[in-house]
Amino acid sequence: MIVKVKNLVKRYGNLLALDHLDLEVREGEIFGLLGPNGSGKTTAINCILSLLQYDKGEIQVFGKAMTPESYDSKRNIGVVMQEVAVFNELTVYQNIDYFCGLYITDKVARKALVDEAIAFVGLQDFVKFYPKKLSGGLLRRLNIACGIAHKPKLIILDEPTVAVDPQSRNKILEGIVELNRQGATIIYTSHYMEEVEQICSRIMILDNGRVIATGTKNELKDLISLGEKITVEAFDLEDGIMARLKKMEGLVSSDYDGRHLVARFQKGNGNLERMLEFIKGENIGFGKIHTEMPTLNDVFLEITGKQLRD
Numbered sequence: 001m002i003v004k005v006k007n008l009v010k011r012y013g014n015l016l017a018l019d020h021l022d023l024e025v026r027e028g029e030i031f032g033l034l035g036p037n038g039s040g041k042t043t044a045i046n047c048i049l050s051l052l053q054y055d056k057g058e059i060q061v062f063g064k065a066m067t068p069e070s071y072d073s074k075r076n077i078g079v080v081m082q083e084v085a086v087f088n089e090l091t092v093y094q095n096i097d098y099f100c101g102l103y104i105t106d107k108v109a110r111k112a113l114v115d116e117a118i119a120f121v122g123l124q125d126f127v128k129f130y131p132k133k134l135s136g137g138l139l140r141r142l143n144i145a146c147g148i149a150h151k152p153k154l155i156i157l158d159e160p161t162v163a164v165d166p167q168s169r170n171k172i173l174e175g176i177v178e179l180n181r182q183g184a185t186i187i188y189t190s191h192y193m194e195e196v197e198q199i200c201s202r203i204m205i206l207d208n209g210r211v212i213a214t215g216t217k218n219e220l221k222d223l224i225s226l227g228e229k230i231t232v233e234a235f236d237l238e239d240g241i242m243a244r245l246k247k248m249e250g251l252v253s254s255d256y257d258g259r260h261l262v263a264r265f266q267k268g269n270g271n272l273e274r275m276l277e278f279i280k281g282e283n284i285g286f287g288k289i290h291t292e293m294p295t296l297n298d299v300f301l302e303i304t305g306k307q308l309r310d
């Protein structure tokens with residue numbers, strides 16, 4: 001086990017930020033910590049890194065108790081924090097070289113690693129730029145390069161794509177998958193469920209400092225009773241159709257905006273067949289039809305009664 005957290009309790013005054021959190025990260029996985037703002041993701045990361053004192057619980061990293069003095073373990077951890085933390089007085093190259101130099105003293109080896117990190121985040125054209133001249137997305141990429149250049153075994157990224165343009169976001173997500181392919185274990189926190197679905201092998205959903213559910217995205221979706229959503233493009237449906245649709249077996253809800261008929265079903269077989277039969281029986285002229293499986297937002301909604309999205 002790369003990280004093991006047992007019964008972690010963290011309070012800020014009267015606020016219970018982590019409520020008996022249990023968490024295990026296995027070697028080689030991209031572990032997603034998903035939760036709305038304020039759910040305790042950053043607090044959990046800071047406790048794991050021993051940056052924050054906690055009230056109760058045990059934390060092990062690489063099989064050893066994690067303390068502020070666990071320098072051997074810390075050497076093998078790369079951290080990319082939510083707030084960009086680079087030196088404005090140093091260029092892109094110098095920043096990455098500085099952070100890498102905290103771990104790698106051999107100059108030749110370090111140069112190779114710094115060059116690799118620059119190529120990895122796609123900052124080759126910006127090596128002589130100062131951070132103030134970089135866009136938000138490029139700055140984030142620099143922040144990531146600084147955290148990973150020394151090739152740590154465990155990489156922790158806390159919301160690395162917040163306020164990032166789509167191009168940089170894709171570059172960052174692809175980069176994380178590649179780092180994992182090269183052997184790093186990743187902990188990735190986000191409140192963007194699509195990102196977590198896209199890259200994480202296992203996901204823990206947090207809310208108010210408590211674990212709501214843990215599993216692969218399919219295991220999480222299996223926890224809820226909701227099945228697929230079927231959208232049918234159909235214009236000017238005649239009155240009465242929606243009322244008859246509501247009687248369909250397995251239907252949870254239905255909507256029509258004059259152009260799209262959206263029907264949500266309970267988990268189970270035969271929903272699409274029944275829908276197609278209904279369309280045929282009602283003689284509905286239709287354009288596109290598509291089905292979507294439940295999202296992690298649906299999982300969050302069904303378990304907590306509220307939306308995961310902001």
Ligand SMILES: Nc1ncnc2c1ncn2[C@@H]1O[C@H](COP(=O)(O)OP(=O)(O)OP(=O)(O)O)[C@@H](O)[C@H]1O
Pocket residue numbers: 012015017035036037038039040041042043044159191
């Ligand atoms: N230093 C602090 N003092 C007091 N309360 C804090 C402190 N840091 C965090 N909190 C509170 O603890 C709770 C968890 O915050 P945390 O930052 O860990 O959540 P998060 O899931 O990382 O959210 P975000 O994505 O907004 O950072 C929140 O209610 C937050 O307001």
